[in-house]
Amino acid sequence: MSGTLRLGIDIGGTKTAAALVADDGRVHVIRSAPSGRGPDGVVDVAVRLALGVCGETTAPVLSTGACMPGLVDPATGLVRHAVNLEVDRLALGAELEARLGTAVAVENDVKAAALGAWRLRGAGGSGSFDETMAYLNLGTGLASAVVRRGELVRGIDGVAGEIGHLPIGGDAACACGQLGCLETVASGSALARLWPESRRVHRDPFVAAAAGDLSAAAAVDVLCTGIGLAVQLLALASGAERVVMGGGLAGLGAPLVSGVRADLSRRALSSPLVGALDLPARVELLPADVPVAALGAAWLGKGRRHDARPAGVGADPMGMVG
Ligand SMILES: [Zn+2]
Structure with missing residues (x-):
């Protein structure tokens, strides 16, 4: 599979997932592992998974986004009060950008899932x-x-x-x-x-x-x-x-x-x-098996409203229940 891929990192209370996602919602590859604890542990697991999935494709990765619980400021990339991850304060955007060598958009996990x-x-x-x-x-x-x-x-x-x-x-x-x-x-x-x-x-x-x-x-x-x-x-x-x-x-x-x-x-x-x-x-x-927060995180890099409508929309990639 080739074409446009975006990297989404979903740092959850128990599990962290990194996914390469196409703009039509298809997941090219996704890997997950238990979340790290504390600022260093959280970033280490996220970086390891991100580098791992990027190593599984030759397609260009156009943007990177990450989400996690807590009070997340998308403007500064700062996360506060992610209590379950033992993170009081973490410059998530800056840390990931330094380790991955690319710009990283960040958001709260529920907002990314939305x-x-x-x-x-x-x-x-x-x-x-x-x-x-x-x-x-x-x-x-x-x-x-x-x-x-x-x-x-x-x-x-x-x-x-x-x-x-x-x-x-x-x-x-x-x-x-x-x-x-x-x-x-x-x-x-x-x-x-x-x-x-x-x-x-x-x-x-x-x-x-x-x-x-x-x-x-x-x-x-x-x-x-x-x-x-x-x-x-x-x-x-x-x-x-x-x-x-x-x-x-x-x-x-x-x-x-x-x-x-x-x-x-x-x-x-x-x-x-x-x-x-x-x-x-x-x-x-939503079907329980759709990694919706990782998808949302991947699309954070795409972001703005004028850029939100995909160029070529195919069939429903994920049917809704109900
Ligand atoms: Zn309450």
């Missing part, structure tokens, strides 16, 4: 490059990002989209220090608390619930209700036409989409206003 999802939808024909799309990341935590006509909404310090830390009630302690955050009912960590490992026979809570596990049934009910609330919040606050769900919980697949849509339908029953939003039709799930 960009990747937006571009995949547009390139694949299921969405439009002109639409406003909200991305809901259902990982260990809960976060979101909005892409408006190809531009990420960042807000001061990149904090736009941190809806997981909106207190909605309840007394579950959140990692942020508040009680009853949305994240405590709509995330992987919420599921782990509501349905502890020690009680599990099946790995999948929907399978367990169908098999009569009342604890799993209660947990997925809370989870779907919490995610439904997050979808409604995003639609009302951002006006996004589509809300795309991704992250680790996306692996739960069709039952998760059905559960969230059922919750959204229940909300519509009691309110003509909510009913008019037609939320069940506006929510969809």
Whole structure:
């Protein structure tokens, strides 16, 4: 395979991936490894993987982008407070540029994933490059990002989209220090608390619930209700036409989409206003195996809106579930 390739590096809380990506969304090569810890460890793993994938192609690599959790300033390349990676402060852009010998664009991981999802939808024909799309990341935590006509909404310090830390009630302690955050009912960590490992026979809570596990049934009910609330919040606050769900919980697949849509339908029953939003039709799930953050990171180097529409768009490279 030859042609235009871009390098995307996704530094996640547990795993780092480097991918060479074509502008139509096809992944030429991707390699991953457990993420390093601390500033040096994080950069070392990212550089090793990046050099490895670049060594697997003779095609020119036109641009490089990287993403990671935390407060990321795309202008300076500085990352702060990536707690899970034991990084308090890291000049990620400068470090990667020095080690890789090329310009590197950086972004927060959820925002990069949103960009990747937006571009995949547009390139694949299921969405439009002109639409406003909200991305809901259902990982260990809960976060979101909005892409408006190809531009990420960042807000001061990149904090736009941190809806997981909106207190909605309840007394579950959140990692942020508040009680009853949305994240405590709509995330992987919420599921782990509501349905502890020690009680599990099946790995999948929907399978367990169908098999009569009342604890799993209660947990997925809370989870779907919490995610439904997050979808409604995003639609009302951002006006996004589509809300795309991704992250680790996306692996739960069709039952998760059905559960969230059922919750959204229940909300519509009691309110003509909510009913008019037609939320069940506006929510969809990314396939769990699409490396959407690495794709988004790769496209950071492409970046600007006027450059966001690919020259030759082929068939849908990645179908959407739902
Ligand atoms: Zn919180």
